[in-house]
Amino acid sequence: MNNDGPPLNARPPFPPATRKPEPTEAQIRQARSFLWVFIALLAGMLISSELPLPWKLLPLALGLAALVVGIMALVKIIRCGMHRMLRVIVSMGLAATAFMTLGLTAMVALWPMTAKYETCMQSALTVQATEACVQDYMTFGGMIPEP
Structure with a gap:
């Protein structure tokens, strides 16, 4: 008696390949x-x-x-x-x-900082004033030093 496991033909066959249904x-x-x-x-x-x-x-x-x-x-x-x-x-x-x-x-x-920036930009009449508003906003009102 040989105990090599189940016979090869006893395995169930692979299921047929199924395609995804068309949408x-x-x-x-x-x-x-x-x-x-x-x-x-x-x-x-x-x-x-x-x-x-x-x-x-x-x-x-x-x-x-x-x-x-x-x-x-x-x-x-x-x-x-x-x-x-x-x-x-x-x-x-x-x-x-x-x-x-x-x-x-x-x-x-950052609501307070943004509100301050928007009011500054509305009142800025010159390029220098606009740049000052942007600089103040980018440095968080002077909390971050300039590079």
Whole structure:
């Protein structure tokens, strides 16, 4: 009696290769609609990012919404197997959205400094006054020494 294990032909066969099902037209439309909403939110954030301080909360909210919708759009685009270049473009848009949202968050977090900078820039009439406002803002009101 030979105990070499079960016979080779007793193993179950490999399952047949299955292909991922093709996305339906409704899934493709949904991915496109998420993409258009992401583009609209990103454009709204870009347009409204130069508003004065109490209104800087609007592009911040648009940026956060654009991040969420953009991630959802990217997932849907990948699942639908849409063009690879579209994936790259949406990824670059998400990176730009994250960068701008981070900057807007910093401006809102430094509310008193940003408010001081905005009032200084509104009253600046000369190039020297504008440069003084920028210098004061970049050094956090003199807290950071100049290089």
